[in-house]
Amino acid sequence: MATATFPGAEFQQGRPVADPSRPSGQASARSCARPRPARAPVPDVTPSEMFPRAAAAGIQSGQGRFGDQEGADVLEVVALSALTTFLMSVGNGAAGEMGKQLLLSTGTLVRRTTGRRTPLPSGPEERAALAGLMHARLEHDPRLAGEWALLLRTHGQPGTPVLARGSGLPPAPRHFTNRxxxxxxxxxxxxxxxxxxxxxxxxxxxxxxxxxxxxxxxxxxxxxxxxxxxxxxxxxxxxxxxxxxxxxxxxxxxxxxxxxxxxxxxxxxxxxxxxxxxxxxxxxxxxxxxxxxxxxxxxxxxxxxxxxxxxxxxxxxxxxxxxxxxVEPLSDRYAVRMLRELAGREHVAHAGAQLPRLLGQCGGNAFALRAAAGQLRTGQPALPPPASQDGDRHPVREAVRHATGRLRPPTARLCRLAALGAWPGLDTHLAAAVADVPPDEAAGMLAEAVDAQVLESLPDDRHRFRPEVRRYLADTAGPELGVAECSAAVARGLDAVLNRALHAAHAALPESWRTEPAPSHGTGYGDESEGLRALVAEAGNTVRAVSLAEEYGHVSTALRLARTLWPLQLKAGHWDDVLPALRLAARCAGTHRPGTRTAGALHFQLAHCLDQLGRGQDAERAARAALDSERAAGHLRGEASAVELLGLLRLHQWDYPAAYERFTEAKSLYEQIAPGQEGAEDLPRALALAERHRGRALRGMGRTEESQRSLQHAVDRFEEQGERYNTARALTDLAETLHDAGRDTEALARISEAERLLDPAAVPHRQYLTALRSRCGSAE
Structure with a gap:
């Protein structure tokens, strides 16, 4: 799981979660740490004192150039290939809070090395060009070379990942014939x-x-x-x-x-x-x-x-x-062999004269033969006439037609109605809602459908259809049951998924204005972790429900479902999973709810997701759409949040001046919310985060003293609110800024404060602080 820094987090508790994102390829900081002296403001200094970071890395300076073997060792660490690989690793790993933290630190050091604002490289050619420019500078600057050596040593160049043996393939079927x-x-x-x-x-x-x-x-x-x-x-x-x-x-x-x-x-x-x-x-x-x-x-x-x-x-x-x-159809010879292995010789023999027609309808299809074997084991080999008389045989469809014909009518009805939803995980709760029956009856029907091989069992008491089976059942649902009943079943299923998702989302983010209050009916969840687990378990059905609701014209339901995905992308990092639903919902909102808060919220979610997946240009377009919608709706809090998101997008592209302007604008917008107005209760956290972001942008611009003041102000505000995790995040920023200024003793004190505040579950953040401690010259 991951907790990312973005606008909107200012309106949640900001607690660490069990598995937040960490920088890619992070090495052990203990093995890299070397003590180094703090800077002393004295008029006469040795080369090692002039370049304390170079001294820490073992670099000797002479007339601005390297000397002896230790300097050569550092140059090897910051070789052109190493710099290029590191830039690639940082860019590719820039997701989640600590991935973005390393990205920002790298960008700050790039600016100091090049002496000018340098945008984040967008491809291999730009990375290689930037690495070449920096390498040429580092050959003549021991201090910066030492900084880069420490950064690469503590955060690591991509090593050789360890290949797990994996769980292997699922077991092969016991009865496997003629392949x-x-x-x-x-x-x-x-x-x-x-x-x-x-x-x-x-x-x-x-x-x-x-x-x-x-x-x-x-x-x-x-x-x-x-x-x-x-x-x-x-x-x-x-x-x-x-x-x-x-x-x-x-x-x-x-x-x-x-x-x-x-x-x-x-x-x-x-x-x-x-x-x-x-x-x-x-x-x-x-x-x-x-x-x-x-x-x-x-x-x-x-x-x-x-x-x-x-x-x-x-x-x-x-x-x-x-x-x-x-894979070709089985011949009749091997089809009979499979039937005998699956059903037993006596049952196949009992089929008698009907066996040729049975083989013909199965057409050498393994699924159809397995379904036929199940039929033969019942001792009732009689076959209904084929659905198609034109020779265009569909063995799987014929097998499903026969299987549903043997089901009790209520079970066959449930299967057809559930197939319309194409639910990835059909459990008793959802099946009962779709069929409008009590849960205990639905459970019995699901078991009957599994026995007939119409459904497949999954872990956690869930079920799914094979694709061709589902298509047949969905195609026959309308003619068998009528359009009205089919539409009503889809609506009931959507309502059931929405109710569960609303409860889970509210439990996962109880103080966030981006999630709806929990419904008055349905089953709630005890705490944030339970709500998040429920959202993760239901993610497939929720994502599917968004497109199903849009397809059936339930626009409001589709948009509300998409908004429940917010905790999944914020706390659980399910960006790949939710992206298709967010794209669809944002388009739907733009068409049916333009210029509304709902449109703004969904474009915001889409922008955040795209940013986490490294699609910066798409993210910026979505963020601007969010800003336009929030402004049109007159939603000041949403407008400020969208502006802040645009600032973060600029920050992640190393465009620090533009980011600072956006954060300052967002702060001004937040300050326009008067006491008693909507969002006023969230202002302390919002303003503290805006100040933190301003300090981070100032650091990237090289304005370290102003950055320290802003970050200290953010720390103070978070402490007043009892925000332990957000305080630790701001302290981490402050420690890095102090390190940039050479005030490592103070930086180490801030690192210790942050470590005391962090929950043990915030492992990646703790690892990052350990690496930062090593960069500051003290390993514990």
């Missing part, structure tokens, strides 16, 4: 001479044919070939239409692949770079199941010959450069 030819083709691709070509296979076939089972069987048979692990990502459990984007796929995969990954790089480029490093010189199997587009997997194509990427597509293949392997 040996397919498996041999896949094995050949996995083991052929590399010849400079990546090992990639695209396994495809119609829905239900057995593509997933074939991939899992390959993993089981070839386990010894991949000693560094097997990694499996199933993309069909996403709430977004078409599945997650490239960054979301990388995020899911890296969570498995990297030992103790912590916060992952927020940008697609950063995640792909980490994927390349973690798989370098490794022998591993990567399976991406239910991929739907080339974009999702293009960045996963291995650059090392020890990794085999297997992409599984249910349906037609897309244009991936890979060995294409089709």
């Amino acid at each position: 040996q030819k397919t498996l041999r083709r896949l094995a050949r691709e996995a083991t052929r001479p590399a010849d400079g070509r990546p090992r990639v296979a695209l396994l495809f076939g119609p829905p239900g044919i057995g593509t997933t089972a074939t991939a899992l069987r390959l993993g089981a048979e070839q386990h010894a070939r991949f000693p560094d692990g097997q990694f499996y990502v199933d993309l069909r459990d996403t709430a977004a239409d078409g599945g997650p984007g490239p960054g979301g796929v990388l995020q899911r995969l890296l969570r498995q692949m990297v030992t103790d990954p912590g916060p992952l790089p927020p940008t697609d480029a950063g995640r792909e770079e980490l994927y390349r490093r973690v798989t370098a010189d490794r022998r591993a199997l990567v399976v991406v199941d239910h991929a739907t587009s080339l974009a999702q997997v293009r960045g996963l194509v291995p650059s090392t010959d020890g990794v085999f990427l297997l992409v599984v597509v249910s349906g037609q293949p897309f244009a991936l450069e890979a060995e294409r392997v089709e």
